Amino acid sequence: MKQFLQIAxxxxxxxxxxxxxxxxxxxxxxxxxxGFELMWVVVIGVVGIIVYSEMCGRVAAISKRPVFDLVRERxxxxxxxxxxxxxxxxxxxxxxxxxxxxxxxxxxxxxxxYRYLIVLAVVGLLVLSWTLPFVWIExxxxxxxLCLLVLVVAAIKTHPSWGHVAHGFVPxxxxxxxxxxxxxxxxxxxxxxxxxxxxxxxxxxxxxxWSAKDLRMNKVTAIIGYSLGALLSFALMVIAAQIFLPKGIxxxxxxxxxxxxxxVLGRIGLILAIVGILFAVGGAAIETSFSGAYNLxxxxxxxxxxxxxxxKAPRFALSWIAIFILAALIVMTGYDPVKITEYSVIFSVxxxxxxxLPILLVANDPVYMGRYRNSRLSNxxxxxxxxxxxxxxxxxxxxxxxxxxxxx
Amino acid sequence: xxxxxxxxxxxxxxxxxVVLASxxxxxxxxxxxxxxxxxxxxxxxxxxxxxAAEGGILAGDAAHGRSTSVxxxxxxxxxxxxxxxxxxTLAAGGPAATSLANLATNVARDxxxxxxxxxxxxxxxxxxxxxxxxxxxxxxxxxxx
Numbered sequence: 001m002k003q004f005l006q007i008a009x010x011x012x013x014x015x016x017x018x019x020x021x022x023x024x025x026x027x028x029x030x031x032x033x034x035g036f037e038l039m040w041v042v043v044i045g046v047v048g049i050i051v052y053s054e055m056c057g058r059v060a061a062i063s064k065r066p067v068f069d070l071v072r073e074r075x076x077x078x079x080x081x082x083x084x085x086x087x088x089x090x091x092x093x094x095x096x097x098x099x100x101x102x103x104x105x106x107x108x109x110x111x112x113x114y115r116y117l118i119v120l121a122v123v124g125l126l127v128l129s130w131t132l133p134f135v136w137i138e139x140x141x142x143x144x145x146l147c148l149l150v151l152v153v154a155a156i157k158t159h160p161s162w163g164h165v166a167h168g169f170v171p172x173x174x175x176x177x178x179x180x181x182x183x184x185x186x187x188x189x190x191x192x193x194x195x196x197x198x199x200x201x202x203x204x205x206x207x208x209x210w211s212a213k214d215l216r217m218n219k220v221t222a223i224i225g226y227s228l229g230a231l232l233s234f235a236l237m238v239i240a241a242q243i244f245l246p247k248g249i250x251x252x253x254x255x256x257x258x259x260x261x262x263x264v265l266g267r268i269g270l271i272l273a274i275v276g277i278l279f280a281v282g283g284a285a286i287e288t289s290f291s292g293a294y295n296l297x298x299x300x301x302x303x304x305x306x307x308x309x310x311x312k313a314p315r316f317a318l319s320w321i322a323i324f325i326l327a328a329l330i331v332m333t334g335y336d337p338v339k340i341t342e343y344s345v346i347f348s349v350x351x352x353x354x355x356x357l358p359i360l361l362v363a364n365d366p367v368y369m370g371r372y373r374n375s376r377l378s379n380x381x382x383x384x385x386x387x388x389x390x391x392x393x394x395x396x397x398x399x400x401x402x403x404x405x406x407x408x
Numbered sequence: 409x410x411x412x413x414x415x416x417x418x419x420x421x422x423x424x425x426v427v428l429a430s431x432x433x434x435x436x437x438x439x440x441x442x443x444x445x446x447x448x449x450x451x452x453x454x455x456x457x458x459x460a461a462e463g464g465i466l467a468g469d470a471a472h473g474r475s476t477s478v479x480x481x482x483x484x485x486x487x488x489x490x491x492x493x494x495x496x497t498l499a500a501g502g503p504a505a506t507s508l509a510n511l512a513t514n515v516a517r518d519x520x521x522x523x524x525x526x527x528x529x530x531x532x533x534x535x536x537x538x539x540x541x542x543x544x545x546x547x548x549x550x551x552x553x
Contacts, residue, residue, distance in 0.1 A: 111478040247461040248547060252490065255483040256462065263465055266474040407451060
């Protein structure tokens with residue numbers, strides 16, 4: 001019963017924590033540009049993050065080694081350092097976008113000036129991260145993030161043609177500009193396969209001293225939590241397809257998804273959507289800053305861990321504090337968080353193969369994994385996704401340039 | 409590695425290239441204001457249509473009491489800033505951009521009015537209709553660009 005409850009709570013927080021600013025931006029823009037046509041990409045992205053997370057959780061539970069420990073060992077110092085730098089840049093950009101997202105959500109609720117709210121957001125994040133244990137951070141942001149389920153209600157209330165929605169789960173010839181279509185394919189996959197979630201998940205598993213007995217919970221939480229979380233992505237796309245596409249609206253603001261909910265459900269829906277966005281991007285901001293600190297500490301062999309007192313792991317603590325402050329400084333310049341999100345998602349796609357491959361190799365290594373090494377199905381999926389990730393990594397930046405960031 | 413000949417060669421060409429580029433820039437500058445090409449105009453029109461339509465939805469919701477006053481003010485301000493930026497770009501876009509520039513100015517003014525409309529439902533209804541018309545007009549101008 002206790003384990004069932006633990007799994008249920010894990011699933012709930014996975015749903016609430018599924019959406020970040022990348023999903024909000026790319027799913028809404030994709031729906032407003034191509035209607036339901038790109039639903040299938042979300043399915044591929046979600047299966048990919050399930051495969052990647054399950055593998056990382058299993059590797060962490062059995063080998064007790066987190067991602068960047070393995071990256072350095074498997075690809076060597078020089079290539080590993082390149083991977084680390086790329087990952088840290090992406091983490092910092094993503095954290096900046098999330099901090100900007102928190103400030104915008106707070107502004108939409110309070111009306112206070114944006115720059116004051118950036119400071120308030122970072123101070124709040126620092127205090128929460130310093131004082132609360134991860135289990136409470138997860139509960140706070142994951143459960144309140146469940147307010148985003150209002151997106152599902154709003155999507156249903158737009159009364160879409162379910163036949164057309166179902167058709168979107170089958171890849172088809174794009175109705176509009178093909179390059180823009182493929183840009184959104186890459187963006188949606190990048191938004192779903194966010195590496196920082198995996199660094200965070202894997203490091204958390206090592207910190208919580210997972211063992212073989214936790215593998216079932218790892219699998220069930222990843223599969224059910226992410227699958228249900230994907231409902232939010234579908235809902236964003238349906239709302240955008242129903243409300244914004246017919247009017248020719250190209251969503252460029254974080255308030256636009258909330259406006260879509262308001263148009264269907266009114267004031268209560270609007271408030272729930274903004275609160276959900278606030279906690280979804282807030283949780284993601286903490287995950288990105290800690291992912292950055294985990295990566296640095298694991299690569300350079302520093303003492304690390306949220307459970308460690310900062311005096312015992314000073315460089316780790318300084319790293320996550322520095323990432324929060326740098327992120328705040330980036331958005332303080334006035335650069336649009338939505339634009340930062342677009343860049344961070346596209347650049348994260350480019351860096352993704354460098355961290356996926358070492359995990360795939362170790363997950364299949366009997367020396368580390370013993371009888372818990374990859375099954376045939378895991379290998380087929382792992383290799384298929386590695387090939388897919390390579391293809392999207394190679395095409396991400398050219399597509400961003402050729403389509404002017406999806407503008408055509 | 410470049411040969412000494414190549415270095416010498418570029419050393420002779422470079423000043424000529426600079427003079428030629430400067431002359432081209434001067435000639436281009438004598439032509440008057442910079443102009444936006446058809447594709448840029450079309451993109452501005454599409455962006456303007458989007459801003460006006462989004463403002464129209466916001467104004468309609470506010471008129472029906474379906475929004476909050478803070479969301480209305482803040483989101484309309486974001487839309488206003490984007491419309492003002494578009495108006496500035498179009499104002500410097502040459503004669504072909506005049507109609508769109510005027511429309512962008514109207515849209516920016518309507519959105520600003522919306523952000524200050526508070527609880528004035530009648531004004532919000534008027535602005536919802538005006539912004540919907542502006543969106544349709546931007547769409548037409550974009551097609552003819």
